[in-house]
Amino acid sequence: MAAPDPYRELRDRLIDAELLFPTGVEGLYGRSQTYQEIVAAIDRMVHRWGTELKATAVYLPPVLARRTFDSTNYLQSFPDLMGSVHVFRGNDREHAELVRRVEADGDWPALLEPGEVVLSSAACHALYPMCRGRLPVGGRRYEVSGFCFRHEPSPDPARMQAFNMHEVVYVGDHDVAQRHRDEGLAHGLGLLGELGLEVTPVPANDPFFGRLGSALAAGQIEEELKLEGVTPICSEDKPTAIISGNCHRDHFGLPFGIETDAGEVAHSACVAFGVDRVTVALLVRHGLDPAEWPGSVRARLFR
Amino acid sequence: MAAPDPYRELRDRLIDAELLFPTGVEGLYGRSQTYQEIVAAIDRMVHRWGTELKATAVYLPPVLARRTFDSTNYLQSFPDLMGSVHVFRGNDREHAELVRRVEADGDWPALLEPGEVVLSSAACHALYPMCRGRLPVGGRRYEVSGFCFRHEPSPDPARMQAFNMHEVVYVGDHDVAQRHRDEGLAHGLGLLGELGLEVTPVPANDPFFGRLGSALAAGQIEEELKLEGVTPICSEDKPTAIISGNCHRDHFGLPFGIETDAGEVAHSACVAFGVDRVTVALLVRHGLDPAEWPGSVRARLFR
Numbered sequence A, B: 001m002a003a004p005d006p007y008r009e010l011r012d013r014l015i016d017a018e019l020l021f022p023t024g025v026e027g028l029y030g031r032s033q034t035y036q037e038i039v040a041a042i043d044r045m046v047h048r049w050g051t052e053l054k055a056t057a058v059y060l061p062p063v064l065a066r067r068t069f070d071s072t073n074y075l076q077s078f079p080d081l082m083g084s085v086h087v088f089r090g091n092d093r094e095h096a097e098l099v100r101r102v103e104a105d106g107d108w109p110a111l112l113e114p115g116e117v118v119l120s121s122a123a124c125h126a127l128y129p130m131c132r133g134r135l136p137v138g139g140r141r142y143e144v145s146g147f148c149f150r151h152e153p154s155p156d157p158a159r160m161q162a163f164n165m166h167e168v169v170y171v172g173d174h175d176v177a178q179r180h181r182d183e184g185l186a187h188g189l190g191l192l193g194e195l196g197l198e199v200t201p202v203p204a205n206d207p208f209f210g211r212l213g214s215a216l217a218a219g220q221i222e223e224e225l226k227l228e229g230v231t232p233i234c235s236e237d238k239p240t241a242i243i244s245g246n247c248h249r250d251h252f253g254l255p256f257g258i259e260t261d262a263g264e265v266a267h268s269a270c271v272a273f274g275v276d277r278v279t280v281a282l283l284v285r286h287g288l289d290p291a292e293w294p295g296s297v298r299a300r301l302f303r
Helices: A006-016 A033-052 A066-071 A092-104 A174-194 A210-222 A275-286 A295-301 B006-016 B033-052 B066-071 B092-104 B174-194 B210-222 B275-286 B295-301
Strands: A020-022 A029-031 A056-059 A063-065 A084-087 A113-119 A140-149 A162-172 A200-203 A226-231 A240-249 A267-274 B020-022 B029-031 B056-059 B063-065 B084-087 B113-119 B140-149 B162-172 B200-203 B226-231 B240-249 B267-274
Touching: A006 A020, A006 A275, A029 A033, A033 A140, A033 A162, A033 A174, A033 A275, A033 A295, A033 B033, A033 B056, A056 B033, A063 A066, A066 A113, A092 B210, A162 A174, A162 A275, A174 A226, A174 A240, A174 A267, A210 B092, A240 A275, A267 A275, A275 A295, B006 B020, B006 B275, B029 B033, B033 B140, B033 B162, B033 B174, B033 B275, B033 B295, B063 B066, B066 B113, B162 B174, B162 B275, B174 B226, B174 B240, B174 B267, B240 B275, B267 B275, B275 B295
Parallel strands: A056 A140, B056 B140
Antiparallel strands: A020 A029, A029 B056, A056 B029, A063 A113, A084 A113, A084 B084, A140 A162, A162 A267, A200 A226, A226 A240, A240 A267, B020 B029, B063 B113, B084 B113, B140 B162, B162 B267, B200 B226, B226 B240, B240 B267
16 A cells, blocks of 8 residues: 555545645646635735735736746746746638647647747736836835746645735845845744744745756855745645745846836845645644634634 | 727726736736725625525636646637647756747747646636536536636727636526526626616627637527627727626536436536626726725625
8 A cells, every 4th residue: 555645635635625626637726715715814914914014016917928927037947837828820721720630639739829928937027027117215015916827736735836926025225125035024924923823934945947957046045045934734844835035136127127216226025925825734734614713813814 | 190099098097097007918917906906896796696596616726727628619619819838848958948949039839838727718617527427406506716818919908818707607407507697697787787887788709710600609699698798898889798698508518528417418507707897897987996986886896
C-alpha cells in the first residue's frame, strides 16, 4: 500500500465537504459559497489595511496586457509558470481547417496567434504601466487584487493553478520601499496571527527556472529580497507560504519608466497575501465549518 | 472633425472618474473600489435569488478545463471569441531559444503547447461535467459566477474582453428547463427594473462565426432559444444586452452525459446577468457617483 499523501487527503476532504468542486484539472477548482465568503472576508481585511495606508484600490481582471507582461521579464525567469493566451483570427476556410485539425489531433495551435493578453502572472504587474512618469513626493501606495495563474498542476489544494492574490504595493523612494516591505510584512503577519494562524517569516526565493535560475534564487536569498510567512497546512516539515514581502528594487521602475519626485528610478515593494492559501490554512486550522470557528476569529474576519 | 463616438466618450468618462483604469488593451480595465462594490452588490442580489431557488452556488476560476471546453462545441461556433492558454514545457536549451525568438520577433508560439485550460467561455460551461450521470427527481439548480473572456477588443466599455458573468442555471426536465428560462428571465428583468433600469426583452442570437453561423443564428431566433434584456447605455437605437435567458435543450446534456431521473437526456437553461454591463448601465442611468443614486436603488442594491 502506498504511503498516505497528505496533500491528496486534504484535497479530498475539501471536496467531500463541498468546499471545493473538482474540474478534472489538478489545481483548478470551483468554490462553494462558504469558501467564497472566507475569500471575500480576507479581501475585506486587506482592504481595511489598504484604506488605513490611503492606498488606491485596483481590482484586476485575470488577464494582463501582453505588452506589460513582456516588460516584467517573467518569460525569462518563470517560463514554465506562464499562460499565454492565443486566439483565432482566421476566415471561414481557416476555421474549417482548425476544426479538422482539432478533430484529427493535428497541429491546430499553429493556426492560432498570440492574443493581446496573457494570464495574469502577479496582481501588481498590471499596476506598473499605470505609474509611468514622475511620482508625487513620498511615492504612492496601491492595493491590488485579482486572479493570478501559475502552470503548476498539483494535488496540493494550497497550490492552485488559478488563485486569488491581494497585494499592498508601494512605488517610490528606495528607503520607503524597503520599509514598506519590512513593516508591511510584519503588519500582515500580525493580521494573520489575529486569525489564529501561526505564521513564521523565512527568507525565500522565487521559483526561477533552470540552471541560471538557481543562481538568481541564491542571490535573492542572500540579499533578503524576498521573505515569506509560512504556516503548516499539510505538513509541519514543509510549511506553506501564505504571505510574502518582496523588495523589487528597480525591477519594475526601470522598464516601466517610473521616477521618484527627485527624478530617480523608482523602487517598488509589495506585501502579497495568497488569499486562497490563507483560506485553506484557516479551514485546516479551525475546521471545515466556519460557523464553528472560534468567536474571536469570526469576529475579526467576518465583519 | 470626426463625429463623436458615444462609446469612446463613455469609456473616457469612466476612466476620467477613476472608475475604470486603462491597461493599454481595448476592453481590458482595472476596476476601482467604487466600481467593484457595485459588482459585488449585483452578485449578492443574484445570490439572494439563487438562495430562494435553493440553487447550489459555485464560484468559478477564470480558466476552464480544456476537455470541458472541447465538449461544448464552442470552437466550432465561436472560434474568434475564444482564448486558448498555451504553456512552456521545455528545458533550458528550449528556453534559451524561446527567449531568443521572442526578442527576435520570431515564431516563439511554436515552442509553446496547449495547456490543460482555456479562458472561461461562459460561467456555466464548468458546471456540466459536475452534473454527469443521473439527476435527482425535479433536476437541479445552480448559481454560477466568474470572469469570462471574449476576444473582441472594443472601445465600448460595455463590451469588455474579461467580464463578470453570473448565471442561474437549471439542469433537468425539458418542460422545467423551458419554464426556468421564461419565468427566470422575467424575474431577472424585474430585479433590474427595481434598480431603475428600463430593460426590454427581445429575441436574440449568439454571435455564431462565419457563413454557417448565419444559418445557426437565424434558427436560434426562429425558435426563440435566446432572449436578451436590452437597455440603452451608449445609444437608444442600439441598446445593450445586460441579461439573457437561454434554452440549451440537450446541447450540454448530451455531450456531458447528464440524464433526468427518468433516464432521458437532460435539458438545461440559464438566466445570465452580464454583471459588468449592469454595472456600467447603472452608472450611466444614475450617475457616476453611487453615493448620489436614488435612495430606493441604493437600498435595494447595497444591502
